[in-house]
Amino acid sequence: MFLIPFNKPSITGKEWAYIQDASKEGRLAADGKYTRKCQLFLEKMYGFKKTFLTHSCTHALEMAALLMDLHPGDEVILPSYTYVSTANAFVLRGCKLVFADSRSDYPGIDAGNLADLITDKTKVIVAVHYGGMACDMERLLAISQNHHLYLLEDAAAGIDGYYVYKNQAKRPIGTFGHFATFSFHETKNISCGEGGMLVINDTKFIEKANLVWNRGTNKKDFALGKANKYEWVSIGSAFAPSEINAAWLWAQLEQIEAIQASREKIWHWHKANLPILLEKFELEWMTVPKHAGNNFHLYYGLAKNLKHREQVLNFLKQKKILAVFHYQSLHSSPYYLTQNSKKLDLLQAKKYSEQLIRFPLFNNLDTNKLKRLLLN
Template sequence: MIPFNKPYLTGKEAHYMYDAVYTGKLSGNGKFTKKCQHFFESNYGFRKCLLTTSCTDALEMAAILADIQPGDEVIMPSYTFVSTSNAFVLRGAHIRFADSRKDHPGIDEDSIESLITQKTKAIVPVHYAGVGCDMEKIMSIANKHNLLVIEDAAQAIDSYFTFSDGTKKALGSIGHLAAFSFHETKNIISGEGGLLAINDDRFSKRAEIIWEKGTNRSAFFRGEVDKYGWVDIGSSFLPSETIAAFLWAQLENLENIQEKRIAIWDQYYSGLKEWAENRNVRLPFVPHFATNNAHMFYLVCESVEQRTEIIERLKSKSVSAVFHYLSLHKSPFYQSKHDGRELSMSDFYSECLVRLPMYYELTEDNIDLIIGNITR
């Protein structure tokens, strides 16, 4: 059996988790939390980082920081996970769903400006498969209309965007705020887990308060105030030290993990390229301004029937391949709230995209078997 995903252990996770237990500091914001946050700040240029219990929590923190109020509008792709939308709907926002690009499941950047109204508060690009949206274009639109940009970088660890002047920046460091995921299906994992990256200093102080259940507890422990209390809204967003300890073991091995995943991705691509061209199947596209962090390898089929046939054929050989998102604008919860626009590319990816197994321990023989059963 070749599963779709298998969590990878570096070998240090249990040791660091025991270390966290042994220190007697388990409730969060201890040494492993600080080590992880410093890693992201120093390696990727995020102004301030806060670990969270999930990417969903990081997005919910971003929605609070953006001061989303009932009736505000937020623009995001329909082809995304429900957490992207839920975080803002919980604050009372109306979602203006955008379509996907024709060459990639990410948001169609050229459609964004037409969706902006006087009620628009934020744009939430989703870096699908870890491949960056055109952040130069998105930031230009946001600056023109005085909007916030919140990057949903759940899949985008260790991936970059290159601006037209040659400047290269990590995804998650460009927008005002960004959210990452360390769910077990991601490149770097902690079971569940997430990160809020704060790139605009005006949000830094409040983010820490929201993170600490609406209190100024962190400032108290730094000696900045003589007591702490309830000063704002917030929730229990910070993870335990055991989660941070697990994550630290992964971060120490980031380079090795990424090298292996990219090698797997490249083997898929080279083995499927000729077959895909002959069958009118599209392989993953990486725009010139983006890098590939090998989060995912997918096929875009001609039809839902072709996709179903591939999934069933692989299943008969004990290989698990799966489809991905269903368009949120057609979901049972939001269909009646959508403005009725057709989002044809989002629906196309919902019906025709299939993801192949992608995890560190896939062997070359495993991949050759998968490729052989697709191309036969």
């Protein structure tokens, strides 16, 4: 039993009321009032061209891969240090994964070495905004445009995250790529238990996206009277979530500013106190790149090596505090190695896989209690 869990989903107080309201509307299936409220809110707040709520960020990634009409043998460049969903979406289309290393200063993709990975078969670059911190988007955007490649932002943890230009102007994560994906999993800043969103910034894909989102049918046009038959016209799947999920999500989105303010306060508490409270372990503490606006999704430290990390995690466990490590690099995963005989040497990805420690961070975390446990 942990006295400080790693995560605890936030509840604003209106979630159940909105679910009951959705029930009274007589529609709990997909694409009802609350789905549209959430999508419109996010489009207006962040300037997304078009959004589609999905069951998960995994589904959003799979939907994006379908929209790009990828074929077996097409190559996709993505960071090795990412969640498996980033890779699975393209493996399901028969694509070849080309793994890139992370940066030395934070786990985002190293844009400086991408040019060497591009071939005549490359179709997509995936920018994973690790922990909600923006990748070097100006550089990635230039590379994708110069080589006529799709740019997909995997912003699973990136809601309310920003890219910061040298003149300090900010641009929301998810507005750079042809597509972007977000997660509303219970571990994210804004959540509905399980949920996600696909963002489409290239408007030529919106019509096709409506078909793919609706199991490959022309349901949207039929409902609007633009088609006289409801029929199968495209490949697709059941990507759209129920109104129950959307209603819960709407209660969260209404309070996004309060939730973010709470997380910001706790993040800064971690920054000021954890290095002192855990001084004996001599961890290297996270930094936020100058080009990334912090959305306060996570706080991490780096141990010296794998054995050292286990010592830190065990110490915290004894204090009844649950801290965790994060991704295991995909280029060294059992599945990838069974499919590829060539071993890759990605030093930074290996470093983060073996050394990174994530500390509890959720919007009602009791920092006084955390401090007492660490001092006890």
